[in-house]
């Protein structure tokens with residue numbers, strides 16, 4: 001049985017005052033039937049993990065370096081995230097691929113580093129609008145998964161997030177049929193390559209909101225969501241967690 005995961009990516013948003021949102025979410029869902037994860041900016045990871053009323057809400061980072069420690073000004077290692085109380089780290093998000101030139105090979109090395117630190121890697125893939133218009137979506141995500149996910153991936157240490165770049169922050173989402181096509185394709189790829197490929201969770205991300213979450217969670221091979229804007233406030237993320245929890249029960 002695959003673990004369902006409602007994951008929030010706060011991106012470069014949030015200061016200490018926002019931590020109360022995590023406790024509000026935790027108290028609204030004391031015992032959800034799915035896993036719940038918040039990935040705040042690196043400055044808040046330790047404080048978020050130390051919240052007295054965080055309950056079962058897990059905390060993750062949004063990126064890590066490939067190394068454990070060293071002369072890498074501005075970077076954070078997977079070991080440091082784990083030390084701060086993180087259990088997960090998002091890797092290869094399209095914003096990092098675009099803003100920082102991250103390649104599949106680099107994402108794979110970061111994923112290895114996350115695994116070595118005992119973190120669950122949430123590895124992101126997804127096509128641009130130009131890729132989709134050119135009919136290249138499945139080719140693009142296949143290359144990204146092959147290149148970004150190491151051969152040692154298991155259901156316990158890796159989650160894949162399909163995030164079409166053109167759906168992120170735009171209010172536009174693929175049709176349910178398009179989501180199913182990509183998720184079924186990714187599932188087949190994972191099953192073909194990994195012993196535990198049928199148990200690796202596959203998240204959808206890109207403009208997931210309270211109003212569309214339930215229908216997306218009913219799609220074949222969708223095991224949860226990676227949510228940006230709607231994860232910042234408990235009143236928005238709560239209904240998404242509720243929809244996934246209902247779909248998991």
Ligand SMILES: O=C(CO)COP(=O)(O)O
Nearest residue numbers: 009168169206207228229
């Ligand atoms: O990039 C995303 C999550 O990683 C999705 O962002 P939005 O939910 O704001 O579209």
